[in-house]
């Protein structure tokens with residue numbers, strides 16, 4: 510009898526272990542993979558149907574609602590701070606829009622005065638300073654994509670999700686509310702010819718090297734550095750710069766760390782209302 514009970518418990522244990530393994534495997538598949546930040550650009554050349562620029566968004570309410578798992582992400586406590594940390598684990602308040610968006614007076618790779626030409630005022634002024642400094646060094650930069658509203662990110666993301674399914678879309682497109690472009694403090698830049706704009710081939714160009722060496726002097730950091738995918742959740746993006754202020758940018762740059770590493774566990778968040 511004891512032996513039979515023993516066998517029963519061993520069997521039960523095996524079944525439970527099997528179930529636990531299955532569950533943990535499912536959880537791991539939910540873990541974000543390193544990916545291209547922020548969508549609607551190359552690196553996703555296989556996404557031909559939606560690669561082209563989309564029409565400006567006028568009505569975000571027509572978008573599909575967020576999925577529960579992203580709605581449950583912690584929300585950053587002070588979205589207006591220039592040091593705000595937004596990533597796949599910490600989102601902006603729903604439909605957050607910076608109050609001080611302006612058009613920086615710098616060259617862009619397009620002519621239109623549209624949303625993605627804007628940045629928050631302090632970042633816009635810093636960008637003007639940085640482009641001027643680059644120009645003095647013979648480096649002619651151009652803006653590719655700055656501010657992006659949550660409404661617009663939703664349209665972009667939902668198009669990807671309709672094509673590839675939401676889970677796959679998340680591997681190459683920022684989920685609405687988690688794109689750093691929504692802060693108005695991040696911008697993708699390229700050389701003035703627009704070649705390799707927001708594409709991997711931008712790495713190693715004189716423009717990319719100038720940015721890596723000098724962006725911090727104007728308060729910008731390379732937000733998704735090489736070899737930090739496991740920390741930022743994004744693959745190397747030498748074109749994506751983020752304004753954090755001169756002092757912090759210099760510290761982060763000198764230490765060779767990311768914004769995540771700078772904050773460690775000290776990110777102030779609030780729970781979703």
Ligand SMILES: [Zn+2]
Nearest residue numbers: 547696697749
């Ligand atoms: Zn970007």
